Amino acid sequence: MSHLLRSPGTLAALVVAAVAAAMPVLLPPSQVPVYVLLLLAAIVVTGLSLLMGYGGQVSLGQASFYMIGGYSAALLAVHGLPTWVALLAAPVIATAAAALIGVPLLRLRGHHLAFATLAVQLILLSLAGRQEWAGGDIGLQGIPQLEVAGYEFADDVSYAYLALAALAVVVLIARNVVDSRPGRGLRALATSEVAAESSGVPVAGYKLAVFSLSAGFAGLAGGVYAFFIGYVAPGSFPVLLSFEYVVMVVVGGTGTIWGALAGATVITLLLQLLNNIGTMEGMPAAAPSVLSYAVYGLLLVLAMLFMPQGLVRGLAFSSRLEVRWGTWKTISSRSAKRRRSSA
Amino acid sequence: MSAVLTVDSISRAFGGVYAVRDVGLTVAAGETRGVIGPNGAGKSTLFNLISGHLAADHGTIRYRPNGEERRIDRLSAHARARLGIAIVFQSARLFHGMTALENVMVGAHARTRHGFLAAALRLPRHRREEAGIKADALAALDRVGLRDWAGRPADALPLGQQRSLQLARALCAQPHLLLLDEPASGLRAGEREALAQLIESLRADGLTMMLIEHDVTFVSRLADRVSVLDLGRLIAEGTPEQVRADASVVAAYLGRETTGAAGWEATG
Numbered sequence: 001m002s003h004l005l006r007s008p009g010t011l012a013a014l015v016v017a018a019v020a021a022a023m024p025v026l027l028p029p030s031q032v033p034v035y036v037l038l039l040l041a042a043i044v045v046t047g048l049s050l051l052m053g054y055g056g057q058v059s060l061g062q063a064s065f066y067m068i069g070g071y072s073a074a075l076l077a078v079h080g081l082p083t084w085v086a087l088l089a090a091p092v093i094a095t096a097a098a099a100l101i102g103v104p105l106l107r108l109r110g111h112h113l114a115f116a117t118l119a120v121q122l123i124l125l126s127l128a129g130r131q132e133w134a135g136g137d138i139g140l141q142g143i144p145q146l147e148v149a150g151y152e153f154a155d156d157v158s159y160a161y162l163a164l165a166a167l168a169v170v171v172l173i174a175r176n177v178v179d180s181r182p183g184r185g186l187r188a189l190a191t192s193e194v195a196a197e198s199s200g201v202p203v204a205g206y207k208l209a210v211f212s213l214s215a216g217f218a219g220l221a222g223g224v225y226a227f228f229i230g231y232v233a234p235g236s237f238p239v240l241l242s243f244e245y246v247v248m249v250v251v252g253g254t255g256t257i258w259g260a261l262a263g264a265t266v267i268t269l270l271l272q273l274l275n276n277i278g279t280m281e282g283m284p285a286a287a288p289s290v291l292s293y294a295v296y297g298l299l300l301v302l303a304m305l306f307m308p309q310g311l312v313r314g315l316a317f318s319s320r321l322e323v324r325w326g327t328w329k330t331i332s333s334r335s336a337k338r339r340r341s342s343a
Numbered sequence: 344m345s346a347v348l349t350v351d352s353i354s355r356a357f358g359g360v361y362a363v364r365d366v367g368l369t370v371a372a373g374e375t376r377g378v379i380g381p382n383g384a385g386k387s388t389l390f391n392l393i394s395g396h397l398a399a400d401h402g403t404i405r406y407r408p409n410g411e412e413r414r415i416d417r418l419s420a421h422a423r424a425r426l427g428i429a430i431v432f433q434s435a436r437l438f439h440g441m442t443a444l445e446n447v448m449v450g451a452h453a454r455t456r457h458g459f460l461a462a463a464l465r466l467p468r469h470r471r472e473e474a475g476i477k478a479d480a481l482a483a484l485d486r487v488g489l490r491d492w493a494g495r496p497a498d499a500l501p502l503g504q505q506r507s508l509q510l511a512r513a514l515c516a517q518p519h520l521l522l523l524d525e526p527a528s529g530l531r532a533g534e535r536e537a538l539a540q541l542i543e544s545l546r547a548d549g550l551t552m553m554l555i556e557h558d559v560t561f562v563s564r565l566a567d568r569v570s571v572l573d574l575g576r577l578i579a580e581g582t583p584e585q586v587r588a589d590a591s592v593v594a595a596y597l598g599r600e601t602t603g604a605a606g607w608e609a610t611g
């Protein structure tokens with residue numbers, strides 16, 4: 001144990017885990033739902049960071065898979081399946097859906113792929129709004145309480161711990177994948193598909209796998225969301241949510257799991273603040289959404305200009321905690337290249 | 344000796360112009376085959392056709408790593424890599440944001456199997472495979488003299504070492520056929536000598552290699568046989584001595600390209 005504590009990385013991870021575990025009881029009860037949503041966002045963003053940072057692909061429709069997870073869990077639970085089965089089915093169905101639509105979608109690259117994923121979400125929203133069995137625009141109401149082995153998840157604090165457990169699983173999987181044979185293959189194809197292919201990396205298959213994996217994470221978060229809120233409707237999964245995830249990834253820093261967590265936290269807190277401002281007396285009704293769109297745009301621009309490698313690496317550099325000069329050069333030249341190629 | 348690679352009247356055109364036209368050649372097991380020719384002769388295109396990065400318009404490629412011969416011209420590049428064909432590109436194609444060791448470990452992809460599930464669950468067999476890959480990658484780094492760079496970011500390497508790193512990545516695949524596209528270009532004299540010695544030691548190990556090179560002295564020293572391309576066609580083939588004496592080869596170099604003629608006489 002003592003040798004574990006000697007590494008600053010492990011120590012930081014333990015501190016963060018301890019704080020995260022204490023939050024549900026420390027927070028005022030009215031703030032716990034915000035915390036649950038933050039954790040769910042962190043789950044989605046961890047997957048998206050894997051897709052964008054390591055796999056080099058962009059998804060502007062990641063909320064589609066959050067939505068698929070949410071609707072799957074809701075439909076299965078409403079139709080009488082044990083709720084824990086419905087929850088576990090959510091990531092499975094989202095993964096399968098991504099594997100299916102990923103085959104044609106991932107033939108596209110860069111901006112084209114980003115817009116195609118956005119289109120997928122718009123189509124899904126429109127479809128869900130028209131289907132009787134999916135509850136139409138009103139959505140699915142009366143999702144039963146989640147029950148696992150006789151324990152009923154009834155209050156916000158229990159959902160906070162459920163979301164924490166899900167996040168822990170997702171972070172562990174992401175970490176394991178990044179530092180593995182397929183993880184190296186992914187990182188390789190993000191720089192040079194030709195060189196990766198000639199090293200035996202099945203580029204198309206790996207892109208599909210990381211796309212599906214990130215969708216699975218989003219589906220799991222969506223499943224928890226459905227039970228937590230108790231209903232799902234097209235309005236619960238706006239396109240803005242997908243943008244929010246991308247902003248979280250970029251602000252936190254692509255290609256780092258810590259960045260995903262930091263990005264989700266910072267943006268959730270900021271949104272909460274904006275929401276408070278937007279709903280103050282005398283503000284027009286459109287103020288909250290106008291404010292959030294404006295702030296997303298502003299944050300994206302600022303992040304790309306001043307902290308292209310994201311919050312976590314940016315701060316670590318300025319405090320000389322983690323990044324040595326060599327790595328720093330690597331990262332900044334890489335993101336500079338990326339910016340040039342995406343310009 | 345049995346043939347590892349049999350290329351049969353292969354062609355590839357770009358916009359109506361043939362880059363490789365009706366080329367046929369056979370590379371024997373354990374042979375080092377030099378491929379020379381003026382700029383634009385189709386040497387790199389030929390390599391890309393063999394490695395699978397380009398599809399041939401006509402012709403067949405057969406490959407026999409050990410025992411069973413099979414056609415590979417319809418296989419994807421990664422499938423050919425899995426069969427033991429490795430390529431070192433002329434330009435350094437390193438994977439950014441990864442250490443030198445990780446770059447080399449990617450090379451082992453071609454002969455290892457564990458996928459996302461085994462990795463996500465950290466299964467014991469995955470751990471064993473990882474340990475094996477790491478040991479092989481370190482050995483490959485050692486062989487090209489980059490052991491000390493293992494933990495450093497690959498992008499921080501000087502240009503010459505980046506080439507060596509690519510070579511280590513190819514070696515980590517433990518290939519049956521190694522394609523080297525101008526591995527010596529841009530290297531300093533000392534580095535060229537080290538590279539030549541490395542290629543000689545690989546040849547002593549019995550590895551089958553194909554080597555594109557401008558410097559004929561360099562090729563003559565290393566290659567068992569030399570194939571000469573000009574304007575996409577194979578114009579001569581034989582031992583380095585035979586090829587040097589071939590009138591059409593001399594014409595191809597002298598007739599069109601003075602720099603080529605200079606390279607002909609230059610000593611590496």
